[in-house]
Amino acid sequence: MTSATSTPVRTRRNLPWPIAFYQTAVGKKWVMAVTGIILLGFVLVHMVGNLKMYLGETDLNKYGVALREIGGDLVPHTSILWAVRSLLILAFVLHIHAAATLTAMNRKARPVGYKGGRHYVAANYAARTMRMTGVIVLLYLLFHLMDLTWGNANPNFVHGEPYHNVVESFSRAPVAVVYIIANILLGIHIYHGAWSMFQSLGWNNPRINAARRWFATAFAALIVIGNVSMPIAVLAGVVS
Amino acid sequence: MRVHLKIWRQKNARTEGAFAEYDLDNVSHEMSFLEMLDVLNEQLISGGQEPVAFDSDCREGICGMCGVMINGEAHGPQRGTATCQLHMRKFSDGAHITVEPWRSRSFPVNKDLSVDRSALDRIIEAGGYITAPTGSAPEANLIPVPKEVSDAAFDAAACIGCGACVAACPNGAANLFTAAKIAHLNLLPQGQPERWSRVVRMVETMEDHFGSCTNYGECQAACPKEISIDYIAYMNRDFVKAQLKNRRLIAQRG
Ligand code: HEM
Ligand code: FES
Numbered sequence: 001m002t003s004a005t006s007t008p009v010r011t012r013r014n015l016p017w018p019i020a021f022y023q024t025a026v027g028k029k030w031v032m033a034v035t036g037i038i039l040l041g042f043v044l045v046h047m048v049g050n051l052k053m054y055l056g057e058t059d060l061n062k063y064g065v066a067l068r069e070i071g072g073d074l075v076p077h078t079s080i081l082w083a084v085r086s087l088l089i090l091a092f093v094l095h096i097h098a099a100a101t102l103t104a105m106n107r108k109a110r111p112v113g114y115k116g117g118r119h120y121v122a123a124n125y126a127a128r129t130m131r132m133t134g135v136i137v138l139l140y141l142l143f144h145l146m147d148l149t150w151g152n153a154n155p156n157f158v159h160g161e162p163y164h165n166v167v168e169s170f171s172r173a174p175v176a177v178v179y180i181i182a183n184i185l186l187g188i189h190i191y192h193g194a195w196s197m198f199q200s201l202g203w204n205n206p207r208i209n210a211a212r213r214w215f216a217t218a219f220a221a222l223i224v225i226g227n228v229s230m231p232i233a234v235l236a237g238v239v240s
Numbered sequence: 241m242r243v244h245l246k247i248w249r250q251k252n253a254r255t256e257g258a259f260a261e262y263d264l265d266n267v268s269h270e271m272s273f274l275e276m277l278d279v280l281n282e283q284l285i286s287g288g289q290e291p292v293a294f295d296s297d298c299r300e301g302i303c304g305m306c307g308v309m310i311n312g313e314a315h316g317p318q319r320g321t322a323t324c325q326l327h328m329r330k331f332s333d334g335a336h337i338t339v340e341p342w343r344s345r346s347f348p349v350n351k352d353l354s355v356d357r358s359a360l361d362r363i364i365e366a367g368g369y370i371t372a373p374t375g376s377a378p379e380a381n382l383i384p385v386p387k388e389v390s391d392a393a394f395d396a397a398a399c400i401g402c403g404a405c406v407a408a409c410p411n412g413a414a415n416l417f418t419a420a421k422i423a424h425l426n427l428l429p430q431g432q433p434e435r436w437s438r439v440v441r442m443v444e445t446m447e448d449h450f451g452s453c454t455n456y457g458e459c460q461a462a463c464p465k466e467i468s469i470d471y472i473a474y475m476n477r478d479f480v481k482a483q484l485k486n487r488r489l490i491a492q493r494g
Binding site for chain 2 (some may be wrong): 008028112118121127206
């Protein structure tokens with residue numbers, strides 16, 4: 001036999017327990033799922049909050065102030081907001097780090113691809129584009145912060161006036177289109193992610209499997225419809 | 241019927257391979273895919289050429305030797321069967337058929353379509369066993385097992401280790417194989433003593449050789465035994481639980 005028995009791709013290191021867990025791919029996927037749930041929660045709350053735009057300028061602006069004052073006089077000003085922001089930043093960092101390292105691991109696992117082509121029978125479009133939709137969502141997130149949080153991508157930005165800033169931003173058609181496309185891609189990411197996370201966490205039961213698909217589809221649809229409606233409403237002049 | 245074949249030819253793991261094309265006339269639609277390859281090889285041998293190397297043993301879907309990629313699908317276009325159970329009637333007259341070996345970093349090509357799948361054995365060695373006293377076989381009904389549990393364990397034990405899950409996975413992951421091998425022991429009472437160390441050791445060994453799971457579901461579609469990705473979730477759950485269980489067990493040891 002010309003057997004060239006394979007040698008391990010990976011060499012294991014002995015590290016303290018939580019890090020050792022994260023060193024494994026199953027552990028990384030668990031972390032991706034947990035951070036994914038945190039991000040899903042954020043995306044949902046963020047959308048619901050922003051829908052206040054339809055209630056008018058005062059409501060949305062008051063909401064912005066209220067976010068800073070969560071905890072009232074019990075805690076220092078904006079401290080709860082910053083705690084939540086820190087959690088979100090940590091979730092993003094871990095989610096992206098795990099995604100990047102797992103992708104590298106998978107590339108190594110098949111250095112020579114199928115020369116005669118592949119015919120996929122199960123992997124849907126959303127699942128196969130997770131890395132692309134993820135990276136675009138990240139780029140969009142940075143642009144979104146520059147546009148509506150820091151204001152450096154929004155020439156008419158006024159601090160403390162979210163309603164004015166949103167209307168100014170979405171009145172620029174190309175920017176509105178960016179928001180619409182990015183949110184559709186986020187929806188595609190969620191369509192696979194919100195189904196896949198149950199599998200990664202081991203929250204699987206043949207009796208709830210159909211509900212998982214339903215949940216992920218409904219969640220993705222809700223986010224896309226809610227978020228995309230806002231730039232469209234501004235462009236259509238419903239909100240001004 | 242006639243078929244036009246495009247088959248991967250490669251001398252050994254250290255040489256580059258390439259596709260070679262062959263035309264085969266007198267193929268009967270009742271032939272199995274492997275019998276069709278046998279006919280090709282007879283033709284090649286009588287023409288003084290090197291026959292195509294491919295693996296097979298049982299030719300009835302139980303040994304797991306015969307897996308190849310047929311038109312970009314592991315074990316070909318038919319669901320729930322191995323290459324040896326695929327018949328030429330699945331193809332139309334004059335069909336173009338591309339045959340390629342499993343592709344994985346850990347499945348080096350022995351020759352042509354034959355690959356070395358011994359990395360899967362490394363996973364079994366890491367925990368695919370139970371501690372059983374030697375001697376005469378114990379009375380089979382001594383340990384009661386609920387019917388549902390024995391059915392689920394049996395479904396997992398149907399895995400023939402062919403490697404189609406790895407071949408079909410866009411990430412080259414062996415999670416379905418490993419999950420099945422873990423589940424058929426972890427579900428049963430006989431598998432309990434090593435349950436938590438088994439899952440950790442088999443998962444870690446798997447990851448030494450293969451890619452990681454992104455829940456595409458290609459493995460489940462390619463599996464000749466139609467093993468469900470539900471077992472992968474079960475493996476993930478036991479792996480996470482083991483992080484705590486193993487620590488508790490160590491603590492008890494003092
Ligand atoms: C608010 C934004 C995001 C949300 C709500 C989100 C949500 C999710 C969820 C729920 C999962 C499933 C986890 C699992 O299968 O265990 C996931 C997977 C993934 N995410 Fe995200 N994600 C977001 C942003 C990102 C970003 C910025 C990136 C990359 C730059 C990214 C890349 C990925 C990748 C590569 C996967 C893996 C797919 C897989 O293995 O099945 N995601 N995401
Ligand atoms: S030859 Fe045994 S499974 Fe196909």
